[in-house]
Amino acid sequence: MEIISIIVLFASFFTLLMLKVPVAYSIGISTTLSLLLNIDNLPGITTIAQRMTTGIDSFALLAIPFFVLAGEIMKRGGIANRMINFAKSLVASLPGGLAYVNVLASMLFGAISGSAIAAASAIGSIMTDRMEEEGYPRELSASVNITSSTTGLLIPPSNTLIVYALASGGSASVAALFIAGYLPGILLGFAIMGYIAYVAITKKFAKGARAPLSEIATNFGNAFFSLLLLFIVVGGIVAGIFTATEASAIAVLYAAVLALIYGDIKVKDFPDILLTAARTTGVVMFLICTSMAMSWLFSFEGIPELMSGFLLEQFSNKFVIFLVINLTLLIIGTFMDMTPAVLIFTPIFLPVVVALGMHPVHFGIVLVLNLCVGLCTPPVGTILFVGSGVANVSVTKVIKPLLPFLLIMIIVLMLITYIPEISMFLPTLFEL
Structure with missing residues (x-):
């Protein structure tokens, strides 16, 4: 089962990338699919959510x-x-x-x-x-x-x-x-x-x-x-x-x-600067969330x-x-x-x-x-x-x-x- 999970993980990940799905989503989806081969749906999805949060x-x-x-x-x-x-x-x-x-x-x-x-x-x-x-x-x-x-x-x-x-x-x-x-x-x-x-x-x-x-x-x-x-x-x-x-x-x-x-x-420029920085940070943090979940799955497998x-x-x-x-x-x-x-x-x-x-x-x-x-x-x-x-x-x-x-x-x-x-x-x- 471990070999099948690994194959599903990488196959789904590269397929999603080739379909031009954003990297963060590709990582999260492929990680979830691979884990669901080993455990039930609710515990599996809960585990991924926990790993993303703790990551x-x-x-x-x-x-x-x-x-x-x-x-x-x-x-x-x-x-x-x-x-x-x-x-x-x-x-x-x-x-x-x-x-x-x-x-x-x-x-x-x-x-x-x-x-x-x-x-x-x-x-x-x-x-x-x-x-x-x-x-x-x-x-x-x-x-x-x-x-x-x-x-x-x-x-x-x-x-x-x-x-x-x-x-x-x-x-x-x-x-x-x-x-x-x-x-x-x-x-x-x-x-x-x-x-x-x-x-x-x-x-x-x-x-x-x-x-x-x-x-x-x-x-x-x-x-x-x-x-x-x-x-x-x-x-x-x-x-x-x-x-x-x-x-x-x-x-x-x-x-x-x-x-x-x-x-x-000027002081009036800071709201726009903060908004731009927040957007960039959001993208980076979401990448880190999903990547940490996949990293944990690697250790699990x-x-x-x-x-x-x-x-x-x-x-x-x-x-x-x-x-x-x-x-x-x-x-x-x-x-x-x-x-x-x-x-x-x-x-x-x-x-x-x-x-x-x-x-x-x-x-x-x-x-x-x-x-x-x-x-x-x-x-x-x-x-x-x-x-x-x-x-x-x-x-x-x-x-x-x-x-x-x-x-x-x-x-x-x-x-x-x-x-x-x-x-x-x-x-x-x-x-x-």
Whole structure:
């Protein structure tokens, strides 16, 4: 009966996805159908409802709506423009300088907002036209924006890393994950810049004027208090001054006060900001609800043990197993959104990699970066569609220039997978 339940679970799930049923509903329906094969209707439906409810009964998850709200305030509060001007004064004079600006601004804004979508929409809507004026094809600008915006999911604060901490069952703390994401996120950003340098030199893109030190200092001063939020939030968590949830509330207050001082947001704008953040939070929380129910069903059916036994029996080399897991997650990421993928597949693969000596924090960074690739690929790729939309180019035209950037992301993924020190150096240094 267990095998039949597993077959029904996956068959119904993929069928519903192919029928374009929203992911959250696909997860919930397939989970319910599978469980009803084992127990009666009323207890089965009651159990699913209980698991959905208890799945979000977590103090750590309170950080998500606060970080979503903080990101929405920052998106509308003129912070993106200040980031772009500061980044431009640093690197615009280099070959491909404006593309570097896009990457740096995405890294900074994505890290502060904790949202790849916010970074892609805020930075892309500003940078695409600027880059086109200096001879950059809109398709290339969109590709740079799409891939660089994912760095904010690694560089803290990151909602996805909070979700992984929950899915790991406490084996990876939010503080350790946050500090572990810095070097991989920076490495990814620099790798994207490396390819941009090659393209800029071969295609002879125009260089910008070198900014005088006075302009750099002015732009840094304008962006300083925005950048300071990173140190307040992450530094406070790492130092043990406050939890991730408390840090998220501080981020909202800080961002609101800063936006009001800058004058880019008025008090009358907050009802609409709150409504938008509430809608986003509702979608995320519903995904978490259904994903936690499916994750519980996996444990109920013994799927993590089956997967662990299968991989350890079929492959004797741990490096091959890591490769198989990465390839599996790359495929999953193409059709499943990041939040449910983290919640569903962490309980399956985490026991396997831990048995092979990989630290849970290290695996969290590998998992998130892996699924970042899926955000940039069809058919589900959220960031792909957002980035193409703000650049006003069709997805089909973006795919070709996007492919080298996706290859860069996969190369960085392999480096982070097989060189654990990239992820674990800072957590080890801070004894997290």
